[in-house]
Amino acid sequence: MTDKSGPSTTRRGFMKAGLAAGGAVAAGGAAHAAGDPLITEVQEWASITGEGVDATPYGLPIRFESDVVRRNVEWLTADTISSINFTPIHALDGTITPQGCAFERHHSGAIELSKDDYRLMINGLVDTPLVFTYEDLERFPRENRVYFCECAANTGMEWAGAQLNGAQFTHGMIHNMEYTGIPLRTILEEAGIQAGAKWIYVEGADASSNGRSIPLEKALDDVMIAFKANGEALRKEHGYPVRLVVPGWEGNMWVKWLRRVEVTDAPVESREETSKYTDTLADGTSRKWTWEMDAKSVITSPSPQSPIKHGPGPLVITGLAWSGRGTIPRVDVTTDGGKTWHKARMDGVSLNKALHRFYLEIEWDGSEMFLQSRAHDSTGYVQPTKAQLREVRGLNSIYHNNCIQTWWVKSNGEAENVEIS
Template sequence: MTSDTKLKATSRRAFLKASLAAGGTLAGAGMARAGDPLITEVQPWAQGFGDPVDATPYGLPIRFESDAVRRNVPWLTADPISSINFTPIHALDGTITPQGCAFERHHSGAIELAKPDYRLMINGMVDKPLVFSYEDLERFPRENHVYFLECAANTGMEWAGAQLNGAQFTHGMIHNMEYTGVSLRTLLEEAGYDTSAKWIYVEGADASSNGRSIPMEKALDDVIVAFKANGEALRKEHGYPVRLVVPGWEGNLWIKWLRRIEVTDQPVESREETSKYTDVLADGTARKFTWVMDAKSVVTSPSPQAPITHGPGPLVITGMAWSGHGRITRVDVSKDGGKTWETARLAREGENKALTRFYLDTEWDGSEMLLQSRAIDETGYVQPTKAQLREVRGLNSVYHNNCIQTWWVKPTGEAENVEVS
């Protein structure tokens, strides 16, 4: 260890100046390690060969990263076949979600459907019903877009209070991938859709079929019949070989193992859009068709599964924000439960209906914090507090909870899911 005065001389940036003024330990820690045998001595891994290039034709994460995996919540997912698991967002950074750890939701399990067995029918109010093979789809012009997918039930347990202790469990029913596929508009035009038709009904090839109605206006706008995610084929659990991508809208509409698209003049009012995926209000009535996922954000680190493991000094607070209405334009972070806010830094300019990563490069004084983040999108919409949302929606809901989340970070660096009044 050296004196603060000497430390100051080596530091050039305002960030680090602030750190040192507050008695920061970052550079100090660095210098304390100068005599560390891990850097001064030749280590075992520098004395022999590592793995050859033919070790893993398709690689997996290194064994030390076992924390960055999908998890389910046993009491929440009593039946794992028609249930959910959660993306380990506490362990991720950036914006892309690898398919291997992107959350799953199925209604009757992830089916195995080979490309030669794949068929997609377009029928109903069309000039000519069509049935496409996988190879047929590959002959239409393709698009590429990065979009988030959020399950309508994400953060659903928070309606009843802070129950699940971790960002993975409160906010992990989300992923963000680059999709490649054919515009649904192209396929509807190929079939010659009736221009008086107002809806489509879409269903999957699995036993649940998970049928949903989508307004024709959305179908003709930005919906994609996708066959690749993050450059490679969709994984089995994400709908291989073909799924629907419905940008900004609730995940239940993103039909996996897409089998049929019927052009209709009214919504089907299927099980999945009546008894499920509707918002039960305070008076017991249900508000149907809440498709768009409103602006939302969450701090992923520090968080209950990603505690602060160092002392006072420089701290990177990070999280992600998204909006089904378009681009995220600003994210604010509060350390005192919403009393005061600081504007976070967006890693890149917000992208349309895709995750945005935010950072607050700050100085932690070692005292407790009530950490919150608040997203604002290009429409000017501001992510609401839990109290504001309950005022409108009551306490009966499961779906569409986009409230501000609070983590109580203790002086030990540990964090806990709490509510602030």
């Protein structure tokens, strides 16, 4: 493998973008005798008519945004059916993730299950094992809650070193949606929880079934049975018509196409909670039941896929922060690799176990920067460095990598994923 001084993909994009931006600056910004033709000349769109209201019954983003899409990393998995893709967080803002570009992780592919064919069974240690149709579920009192869902393997490829060049790839196994659904507690109480119940086991209707065990305490606390996200039906790839929402806990437990909840006295110890989603430490022992997602943050722009195109001057640094244990009251940002930190400005709503947006507006002098962000959550936890994590966990954990991320922003505005001392 040869040393390419920069990632070809981003450099190419950067060069093109720089040219375009340069042109715009000359025409629009600086003194130009004739004026900016976009202003001085009548443009086509200002003269002819646009599309009618019947052109797009359900819309996709305008074509100029066609690069803001989920992407996958082919070498990660044996095929694309039991695989994962990544949310384009480098190009999004605010906190809510549109469903259409929210990452997908399937263990046996995204299945097509209609509401008519949907059944949910509650069995095990209950007074009356019950079966619900989709219609039944819509007759229970429901609630709306915003939560992030992060795959335990998010940033997992970075344990051993800086590897993937883009926030989408290093941190894009996350999304944040407003769910409409019913508390799982309501359904369990409808069946009648029996004495001796300590756990639930949840499984999906797809071929993987992807069963996971969850302590009853969590199940009765804030777990939801969701059927809407961001106001509309769940997308197929997110478990249409019904998925489980397990706030703050690893995404694997958010079982899609939820078909069964078994109340038990012990965990099932299924494949996804023993052979996978367990974290091997340096001495070879492995942590299990590492459900909670530690506090984490990442600067989404500038970043390798979102370079600075405008040259020195006012620069908006922005990113996302979240914690499976609560809210994010504070994020620190450094531009010099951690010598000096600045408190970022939190903006937008601050909700429990949901994504938070932060900004740091600076006057960029055009010199290189080592950008990092550091989240503080409402329990006092502070996002650790990669070195701190490795000290406790070694290099083989795969999951739950919540380390501080570094982007090396060069004087030409390009950014690269690096590790620093």
